[in-house]
Amino acid sequence: MRSLRGQTAIVGIAQTPYYKRGTSPDSEMKLALRAIVAACEDAGIDPRDVDGFVSYGSENNTAQKLLPGLGTRELRFGALAWTHGGGIPAAVGVAAAAIQAGQADVVAVYRALAEGSNQRLRVAVTQNDTPAQFLVNGIDMVLQRSAMRTRRMIEVDGVPPETLEALAKVSYHHAQNNPGAVAHGRMLTSEAYHASRMISEPYHLYDCSRENDGAAAIILVSAERARDLKQTPAYVLSVPMGASHDGGSREDNHEPYSSVGMIGLARRMWAESGYGPKDVDVAQIYENFTGMAVQSIIDHGFCTAAEAGDFIRFDNLIAPSGALPINTSGGNLADGFIHGMGMMVEVVRQIRGTSTNQVPGAKLSMMAGGPGDSMTSTGLFGSAETL
Amino acid sequence: MSSIQRIRGGIGADEDYWLAIERGELRISRCAHCRKWMWPANVRCGDCGSWEIDWERIEPVGTVYTWTRNHAVSEVLAERQADLPYVTLLVELPQAGGARVAGVLEGNEEHLRIGARVRGRFAGPEERSKGYATIVWHIEEDA
Numbered sequence: 324m325r326s327l328r329g330q331t332a333i334v335g336i337a338q339t340p341y342y343k344r345g346t347s348p349d350s351e352m353k354l355a356l357r358a359i360v361a362a363c364e365d366a367g368i369d370p371r372d373v374d375g376f377v378s379y380g381s382e383n384n385t386a387q388k389l390l391p392g393l394g395t396r397e398l399r400f401g402a403l404a405w406t407h408g409g410g411i412p413a414a415v416g417v418a419a420a421a422i423q424a425g426q427a428d429v430v431a432v433y434r435a436l437a438e439g440s441n442q443r444l445r446v447a448v449t450q451n452d453t454p455a456q457f458l459v460n461g462i463d464m465v466l467q468r469s470a471m472r473t474r475r476m477i478e479v480d481g482v483p484p485e486t487l488e489a490l491a492k493v494s495y496h497h498a499q500n501n502p503g504a505v506a507h508g509r510m511l512t513s514e515a516y517h518a519s520r521m522i523s524e525p526y527h528l529y530d531c532s533r534e535n536d537g538a539a540a541i542i543l544v545s546a547e548r549a550r551d552l553k554q555t556p557a558y559v560l561s562v563p564m565g566a567s568h569d570g571g572s573r574e575d576n577h578e579p580y581s582s583v584g585m586i587g588l589a590r591r592m593w594a595e596s597g598y599g600p601k602d603v604d605v606a607q608i609y610e611n612f613t614g615m616a617v618q619s620i621i622d623h624g625f626c627t628a629a630e631a632g633d634f635i636r637f638d639n640l641i642a643p644s645g646a647l648p649i650n651t652s653g654g655n656l657a658d659g660f661i662h663g664m665g666m667m668v669e670v671v672r673q674i675r676g677t678s679t680n681q682v683p684g685a686k687l688s689m690m691a692g693g694p695g696d697s698m699t700s701t702g703l704f705g706s707a708e709t710l
Numbered sequence: 711m712s713s714i715q716r717i718r719g720g721i722g723a724d725e726d727y728w729l730a731i732e733r734g735e736l737r738i739s740r741c742a743h744c745r746k747w748m749w750p751a752n753v754r755c756g757d758c759g760s761w762e763i764d765w766e767r768i769e770p771v772g773t774v775y776t777w778t779r780n781h782a783v784s785e786v787l788a789e790r791q792a793d794l795p796y797v798t799l800l801v802e803l804p805q806a807g808g809a810r811v812a813g814v815l816e817g818n819e820e821h822l823r824i825g826a827r828v829r830g831r832f833a834g835p836e837e838r839s840k841g842y843a844t845i846v847w848h849i850e851e852d853a
Contacts, residue, residue, distance in 0.1 A: 443784075443785070446784065446785055446786055451718070451719060452719045453717070453719040453720075453786075454717070454719050454720030454721075454724075454750065455716065455717040455719070455720060455724060455728070455842065456720070456724070456727075456750070456811060456812045457812050458717050458719075458786070458787070458840055459717070459839040459840050459842040459844055460798060460812045460813050460814050460839070460844060461780065461783070461787055461790045461793070461796060461798050461814050461838070462787075462798050462812055463783070463784055463786050463787055464719075466784070467778050467780055467798055470778040471776040471777060471778045471798070471799075471800055472776070474776050474777065474778060474824070475775070475776040475824065478776075478824055479824065520781065520782075521779070521781045521795075522781055522782045523778045523779070523780050523781065523782065524778050524779040524780075524781070525778075572720070572721060572750070573750065574720060574749070574750040574812075575800055575810055575812070576749055576750065576809060576810050580775075580776075
């Protein structure tokens with residue numbers, strides 16, 4: 324069977340500081356360049372040798388714009404994965420496929436956001452990709468639609484609402500060990516969570532992700548080349564993208580309704596990688612909203628809706644001791660949000676052993692892309708031992 | 711047809727839905743060949759391959775499939791700021807094969823719950839609905 328399994332590896336990672344949205348001292352373009360150059364330095368690769376560029380969502384800093392500043396010797400490949408946070412592992416997959424097919428040798432996967440150079444992410448996303456029936460009825464692209472889906476998950480599927488709080492508290496807990504996290508030094512208590520204002524029921528303020536200025540990048544090369552570079556390679560095991568027959572752009576008429584689109588992707592990922600949910604050492608679960616991440620965990624098969632109350636508990640999700648430590652840098656909620664790309668960097672840190680919330684001996688490191696996107700993606704990455 | 715700017719972002723085949731609402735009718739698209747209900751509307755039936763689409767009129771009655779009470783809106787929904795908090799719904803339409811349409815709830819919220827029976831009222835174009843005529847839903851008294 325043709326497969327991307329183990330053919331490529333992430334050998335360089337970097338992110339700029341997270342700035343409060345609208346306060347970056349640098350333009351979005353400069354942020355993108357800083358992240359890519361720093362990721363090259365991390366990898367020990369000359370930035371001029373990056374010949375492929377992949378991003379996702381509404382990334383504006385295209386390969387052709389980056390070329391002059393990087394001094395690219397020859398631009399050979401550029402692509403954008405469709406959809407929003409759902410496109411992150413997919414972008415890695417596009418990069419891996421390009422390398423495996425001989426179309427590029429060194430590919431940067433990156434995302435940069437700066438409100439001063441662009442517009443607010445949620446505005447950019449909502450205005451360009453929201454069907455009329457939502458906008459005319461007071462519903463935006465993500466928030467209210469996610470809240471409605473989470474209500475059904477709670478009331479019909481029977482997932483306890485305490486799982487949302489657990490997700491939020493896990494992210495804030497991990498952020499306390501991460502000096503770069505936006506919420507570093509600010510612990511989230513149950514009292515503060517419940518006292519926070521409602522945004523869209525059942526979501527409190529603390530159920531919602533942030534928006535920050537910043538950029539993050541990773542560098543991908545062939546597995547063969549990775550072995551000669553200075554960093555511990557994080558091998559790409561499986562990065563499926565897509566949607567099921569009953570998914571895609573159906574304006575919340577997809578089935579099953581509670582699902583965030585990960586059921587088929589997870590099945591493909593476990594099949595291609597040869598691993599299953601019980602094998603995963605650590606996972607970054609993209610949370611635009613806590614309830615959507617809860618469903619992402621269920622979609623991936625880590626637990627069923629009936630088991631969610633037992634599985635999705637604070638103690639079970641924290642590093643180093645939980646059965647499935649998640650969002651170990653603080654996630655989109657508490658580390659910071661550059662459209663989720665920071666999570667991809669954390670996936671690699673865990674395999675290298677350099678996370679601020681390291682899971683001891685982590686070998687299999689997962690990232691779930693944006694839950695609920697009409698097309699999304701997920702990914703499993705591993706150390707050399709997992710190949 | 712009103713001269714308002716139509717919103718992009720969906721499949722782009724729902725113009726007849728909005729035109730019907732302007733006339734005070736709820737119409738949902740249905741494949742003319744295999745009779746499959748299609749919502750959101752499409753230009754082709756992915757099941758049987760037919761390009762012929764009917765728009766069938768149904769009563770504006772349904773049940774609350776799910777809902778949220780909104781306490782904040784982004785800049786994109788600035789026209790709704792003064793309405794906060796307000797409730798939005800996904801309404802399941804039994805006469806259209808269980809198709810789910812989005813809407814705003816008006817009136818008494820006492821019996822608001824998943825499964826509550828709702829009936830639609832045709833509302834003319836407003837700023838808050840971005841110039842579109844809409845169906846606004848209320849909970850049936852005997853729910």
